[in-house]
Amino acid sequence: MSPILNIAIRTVRSAGNFLSRYYDSFKIERKNIEDSAHYISREVTKLMSQTIHRFYPQHLILDRVYPNPSSREKAIQWIINPIDNITNFFNGFPYFSISVAVYIKGQIEIAVIYDPIRNELFSAKRGCGAQLNGYRLRIGSAYSLNGAILSLGIKIDSKNPPQSQYNYWRILKKLFKQYVHFRYTGSITLDLAYVAAGRLDGVFQICQDLYNLYSGGELIVRESGGLTTDFYGKQAYLSSGHIISGNSRVVKLILANVQK
Known part of the structure; x- marks a missing residue:
């Protein structure tokens, strides 16, 4: 070690x-x-x-x-x-x-x-x-959003544009129609660890505390075979606070809903 x-x-x-x-x-x-x-x-x-x-x-x-x-x-x-x-x-x-x-x-x-x-x-x-x-650890093998378990999170305060909040709820409505199961735990750090362990199929969170995103969860997900991106499929989540994480298939499917 x-x-x-x-x-x-x-x-x-x-x-x-x-x-x-x-x-x-x-x-x-x-x-x-x-x-x-x-x-x-x-x-x-x-x-x-x-x-x-x-x-x-x-x-x-x-x-x-x-x-x-x-x-x-x-x-x-x-x-x-x-x-x-x-x-x-x-x-x-x-x-x-x-x-x-x-x-x-x-x-x-x-x-x-x-x-x-x-x-x-x-x-x-x-x-x-x-x-x-x-x-x-190995990332979960979910291949669709039907029945997938996603961790959700949104930090609502005066700094967040109302349009961002509105779009977030619109996306959740789309995911709900695809029979996604949601969990709101309050700890994105532990959520990312659970994604790496296959306990959660993905993370979809908006306007998160950037300090918590530096916690190392992204590295644990990556080393377990997963991906972590922002809402454009890039690596700018540390500047935006918007984060998607999971195996490559789950991330791609969430991104498809976000980018529409």
Whole structure:
């Protein structure tokens, strides 16, 4: 195993242990959720940063303040995501994850996504395949949208053009008529890992938080044999926040509905 991959795994497991201790005992009132979210994110980020810098003090660690890895930087860059989705965490909905993505010269080389509730660790190294708890992952074999399970997501706020939201619902209507089964989980990071594991047939999400898209899920999907694109079939999802992922057939079929 790569030394950096080994430390990435150690990093997410230590963070997962911290979150697991709080998951069953952390009780908050709705009015305190913002302060609690800030505390949890800060503490997990600090724990992850300490673990990484203990072994690689010269590497850069990027977070929400500076989430975009730069190819101009000579140092290896780590993007850490302490928890996706924190709302699920606080509501006792057991669908959230911790992730680490390692970029070298602006290109992702290592990705690790950890589900502490199920003790499932998804990992990938560029050119070496993807794994779940040490077992090789292969993308699902769905060949049509009829009966396919797709993860959905849309971040609705004042920054999103109303036309984008309107078009999204029009596309969903088309997919619904093709007997697609929808899931809305709230965590695109874990959704992408599930696509790589064949548990979901695809992802179709719009206006997502770009920070979560740097989590490494795309590399895990790719190394399992899948594809991830924007709504034009290109790789600009990190600038648009619009993402489609799955095996090549599913991606092509979703794109056909989007581009009409």
